[in-house]
Amino acid sequence: MTTGTVPTQERGPVTAGTRGIAAYRGYRPPVGMLSWALHRITGLGVLLFLLLHIVDIFLVGYGPETFNELLFLYRHPVFRIGEIILVAGLYYHAANGVRIILIDFWDKAYQFERQLFYGVIVVFLAGFIPTAFLMIRAMVR
């Protein structure tokens, strides 16, 4: 049945913005959602670096000259800053991974979900700050 002059085929329920990645913008994220989003983003970042690392190790097969020629990439300032970001991602992903394992296997973990996340941030900062300091110092020298 049609109503008025509007053809029903062109109208009807909308899904725009309610499903898919677009929906992420529609929800004010609680702590758990932030920790999950960061876990995914850092996971993808680490994966990306891993792929690059596989490529450079693969080049060893072509002899030391080829391998050494590629190493200029790792000395480039942009890449070295990228490495600091990579370390940040690694520390976060590792610490939050332990939090997820605790939630999965420790029956009482759900009561401390938020505190565990704050613990993740403490572990992350405790690891990242000294490492970043050493990396920046080596970079400046």
Added chain:
Amino acid sequence: MQVTLRIQRFNPETDTKPHYQEYTVEVEPTDRVLDALNQVKWYQDGSLTYRRSCAHGICGSDAMRINGRNRLACKVLIKDLGPKITIEPLLGFKVIKDLVVDLEPFFAQYRTVMPYLINDEPPPTRERLQTPEERELIEDTSKCILCACCTSACPIFWTTEWLGPAAIVNGHRFLFDSRDRATEERLAVLNQRFGVWRCRTIFNCTEACPRGIQVTHAIEQVKRRILFEQS
């Protein structure tokens, strides 16, 4: 006090996409968001469409996004939100009109977990008794009112078709019931690829539940049961 409601509107007969409309209403700080919505519908704009039934947090009809989080409009007080309130329909479902979404996929997932007692043994002459300890196991998940706050707060549900928190909570309700005998059938449903394993322990469901059910904890209990019973 005066509050401004910014409500997402969508009329399937005239609109191709949703838009926002603002209404200013006079309410008491101790009024609920539902009272403010009723003010709009009864005195300002009768075309505003939303579900509500009991208005006391029991029927679960008026679940919607209030200031970006899933809440029951009948349980949130105006004074806890401030003078500007944004109200939008639940995420993850088709919008039928304004704040009304098509919950059929939600109930379809709910039915798959067989949310009823299954026991083929000859009926006893009196009630099937439980110990207080046995009852305690299903205390939390028995509180579900099927409002869909949890399922539509789940980021995995927005992008993937999976059982969703509410269906698992109701599976848990019977899985951990000492009187139920369909453990294997239910575990088989929950152990599917799009069963409990899609849960990434984001805790949005637990945060959103208006009944205070520890949803993520229930899902984790089901995961552990599958893991330790089937290994």
